[in-house]
Amino acid sequence: MIKELLLKYNQPGPRYTSYPPANFFSEKFTPDDYRKALINSNNGEPESISLYFHVPFCPKMCWFCGCNTDLLDKKDKLDAYFNALLKEIDTVAPLLSKNRKITQIHWGGGTPNSVAVKYIEKVTEKINSYFSISENAEIAMECSPAYLSKKYINKLKSLGFNRISLGVQDFNQDVLNAVNRALPKYPVKEIVSDIRDAGFDGVNIDLIYGLPLQTTESFLKNIKQTAEIKPDRVVTFSYAHVPWVKPAQKKLEQFGLPKPDEKLDMLLSGYKKLLDLGYESIGMDHFALPDDELAYAKREKLLHRNFQGYCTKETTGQVYAFGSTGISQLYDAYSQNTKNTALYIKMINEKGFATERGYKLSSEEMIIRDIINEIMCNGILDFNELADKNNFSVEYLKKICNFNPGKLDNFIVDGLMSFSDDKLTVSETGMAVVRNIAMTFDPYLSKDTNMYSKTI
Ligand SMILES: C[S@@+](CC[C@H](N)C(=O)[O-])C[C@H]1O[C@@H](n2cnc3c(N)ncnc32)[C@H](O)[C@@H]1O
């Protein structure tokens, strides 16, 4: 049933990690616009602060990689980069109100755990000198198991980290060798056990499907091995093959890649297997154990999402991003730093900001963002509630998102959602194609959808 639905609704569209999507960001948005948006963000919602730090380095490059990262060949790159990161904090932090608290810190990349822990320590000390951190803050790092040791794990814990996301990708060394990925330093099972012994609250495991040598059977084996370790969260990424953007990916074609039909099979059987093994679905590719706070938030319709992934409405804040590539997601603006690491360092050293592009949202766009977020994360939209919250009429809300009830007919007939008394509820099956439902509330989509990838 889900397979037929995915094929039926497999049309191009945005992933809605932001609204408007990142392809709307413009280079007309300047560092000065970012500075103004930072100051303005103190009066916006949510009041709490999420910080994102990007570390664009890896000691060995996986050929499948779609992330923004560079080979870490010279150690002096690190000093220059981290000095710039500290300087960027010194520019941004004084503009934020002292009363606001940090509820989330996320380190991503690249591979943040491949750099000496002293760099992470320096940034942590700098953050602590400016901000106060809320008691239940989630402090997480994306780590490659190739560079984690017990000592590194314990040090991260002593710096306040309470969650580690482990990029396992595949347990089979033949697959990892074929894609030029560094092998885990020691068995993943033992790494997770060290993370638990150190007192971390949670572990996430990333798997990827669609790589050379992978089959549905081998992917299910990976899922089984993952479930035996019992991480509280699992993400199954569908390999995005875009060699025209990432030329190194071309090297994978020599091995042959699983065909789209096989990938769909991996997605669906992987999804079913994780549910059978006791996980709950958070989005199509995110899963959590039932007692995890994301699973709870999903049940209570309190789920939220930002560029760093899913979070709860309690932990989420406006996102302030540091480092090359970083995207800040503020109350009324998005701002992205340059992706070029050398240019990032130069711009920060010269001006304190490295903004390359961004977007200032109108008040209407901020409301549409709320609508799309609620549908994407929680599968609900209550026009009356939203009208009360914003002090607008339901008619006005419907007008700004070009609401056309006719566009919902197919979804209703297919049992994917209901709509009555101006309230939309997506069914459990409907969550598989929720992006298509959200698209009907996006007034910009009538223009051109061909620039986006398809659902599968
Ligand atoms: C920054 S990496 C995680 C940390 C670390 N660098 C690692 O690889 O373990 C974030 C995640 O992006 C996913 N990823 C990377 N390239 C991808 C691609 N081409 N398509 C889909 N997912 C990809 C991987 O699953 C990876 O775990």
Ligand code: SF4
């Ligand atoms: S280690 Fe992670 S970020 Fe680095 S190249 Fe591999 S997938 Fe990309």
